[in-house]
Amino acid sequence: MSTPPILVDQIIEARWIIPVEPDDTTLEHHSLVIQGERILDLLPTEQARQRYTARETTVLGEHILMPGLVNLHCHAAMTLLRGLADDLPLMRWLQEAIWPTEARHVGHAFVHDGSLLAAAEMLKGGITTCNDMYFYPDATAQAFARVGLRSVLGITVIDFPSGYGQNAEEYIAKGLAAREAWGQHPLIRFAIAPHAPYTVSDQNFERLGQLAEDLDLPIHVHLHETAQEVADSLRDHGQRPIARLDALGLLSPRLIAVHAVHLDETDRSTLAARGCSVAHCPTSNMKLASGAAPVADLVARGIPVGLGSDGAASNNRLDLLREMQQASLLAKLTTGDAAALPAHQILRMATLEGARALGMDADIGSLVPGKLADLCAVKLDAPETQPCYHPISHLVHVLGREAVSDVWVSGKRCLTQGKLLQITNTELLSVAQLWQNKIHL
Template sequence: MTPIDLLIEARWIIPVEPADTTLEHHAVAIKDERIVAVLPIGEARTRFDAAETVPLPDHILIPGLVNLHCHAAMTLMRGLADDLPLMRWLQEAIWPTEARHASHAFVRDGSLLAAAEMLQGGITTCNDMYFFPEATAEAFDRLGLRATLGITVLDFPCQYATDADDFLRKGLAARDAWRDHPLIGFALAPHAPYTVSDKTFERVGALAAELEIPIHIHLHETAGEIADSLRDFGQRPITRLEALGLLGPNLIGVHAVHLAPEDIDRLALHQCAVAHCPTSNMKLASGTAPITRLVHRGLSVGLGTDGAASNNRLDLFREMRQASLLAKLDSGDASALPAHRALRMATLDGARALGLDGQIGSLVAGKSADITAVRIDEPDAFPCYHPVSHLLHVLDRRCVSDVWVGGQQRLKRGKLLQITNTELLGIARLWQNKLRQ
């Protein structure tokens, strides 16, 4: 028998690869943080000698979920301002609060709360965009969350940096400090076309090519953004980015709500990725992204929660469900974005957008053991004919029982292993009192 570190046995496994596959009474064998095999339980027991076996007879195993767009630290502003359109929400509530309170401690503590929420909801990878990325790295490292952290860039001063050069200098220093960490990577994150100049975009594009890292940007989120770009630059934002050389397979356009046919053509031509944030788009009344058209054109479309200040949950189970239902409503086609495809968006497609699909996003031999276990043992979840349908339309994040990142368990029977609820509640109450003042 072959010695391994861990054998996880489950009622069902949905590996994402091969597509449209559900395996019954199978197990995942893990050694040295990687998946060795996915095979029937009986065969696994005779083939492997596991140091630890975890039987999950009433569970579905899926790849760890990938949150393709988040502002983790904004969890401290959850519910601070609701029922406002994007620009009023930013100008009247978010930016003034950040000007008073954003700091290394604010970002570290907000990111701890976010990381805990994400892990408890089955999210094992987060693509984040915020200030003080070194503070986010500290929080995610403590809880063991895999992450790509944005080197945020703006062309105006804020509490973190004075100008675009300062943003880049500080962000690149954070990348250098964390460059050897096995779970932490970095992206360049120019905030949006309406906050970044052509000169800065050109520098971002050159740096992304030199460092071979993604570009993470809010793009075509509102109709107002398009109108302002036509007024100020004489072209739509995607056309402007194409002219500046930023469109490419490493670009992740967040929201991508207001897309004309020529915009979709450009995104497809350059093989860009899109981070779809359906709940945030609805809550801010930004609009409905044309996801079925993007998928049909072959773009990698992942799912993001956005920040808890505009969602107000970091919950990819809800995003999968919302994405599927919105696609059906928008297209008039009940078969649009079926359950297997929505799960792929929340896993493999998000990983591909980050350039991590060789490491994570599906349960196949050779990949990192980023795994989420979902309970299906309550009467309100039965009968169950199609487990993947249940993931979307019946179960929710409260059903997540166990989570592994790189083969290391982070959540066990619903309890985080790296931090207590007492500490998390203390952090939340401390900052709530500060923000109230």
């Protein structure tokens, strides 16, 4: 007597599945089986049809199914400042354009609405997890939760006052209150987020490092972004920023160094020895002329490197597919080695390595039974995507975010055939127009 098929919630049949683990693997004509929020099985489609029956079956006949992308560094609310101040180096961009505009406009409504636009943009581009750093994390949590984006939100701290807080004590108190309010939400986590070495004192860095250890949270910080940052640190502290933070006890596997562009041999060795991770933001670094991070060398040293978009004010897209291509090409250019960071390694950076940096790789970042079903489907049915000999290469060097057709977070569909399910374009366009009118008054 034959065994009856097992009833499951979902089966997704795909032309190709790229699980990321094992590395550099492409499975043809396979199916992903989902029960509840998690992946139950991954097996050839013919076997899946015999073994399972599903309440919902999705057939992706000319698609790649892969893990949802992990955006390891973003300032989501700054989507409302997209293109406001182009063609300036970092400190002029901050001091002359961004900080004054933020002082006039940033509040709960600004952050909520900007984060809503950002979440929609990211989901439409296949991003299912975002590591964010900004003020009013409660407002960001509301926006992200509405559309179903998984996130790690920064308890952001700087030493100078803003409309959000007057001092580090107030920033910390408000961030911890948001964490308490959202602590039980399945999609929302938090990180300690000191802004940068040039905006946070030794005393506050030490306090935040202890808080991160006490609460077992990641530390998300801009670090060695520009040559000026390093020079100013040597002048003011007698140390490079990485050495300073190491002396203060912040360097550990929980630290995510954002940008990490200007690194000497000692900096690189220290990051590796302490188990730190790096968030590589190639487009932002190029646009602000900050430089090119030595990513191929960092990866060779075993340092986890994920990819980040940075904010839309300095990129100007929240598009990890583009970051994948930029990271690949920039590594080849700067090393003079065409074999540097091959496509499968870039995809791993955009998925599993980002998850690893956040301490979430047991749950997301690859398509392995037992993990959460955070998924992205990318279609290859257009003539400009053909022929396709190597699907992973296509992800990095051919496809753009417009090819993303379907997205699931924890097994729940957020995007179908390119259309968001929790919010309309009409509402998003209305929000964008409202703030454009306010900011340009």
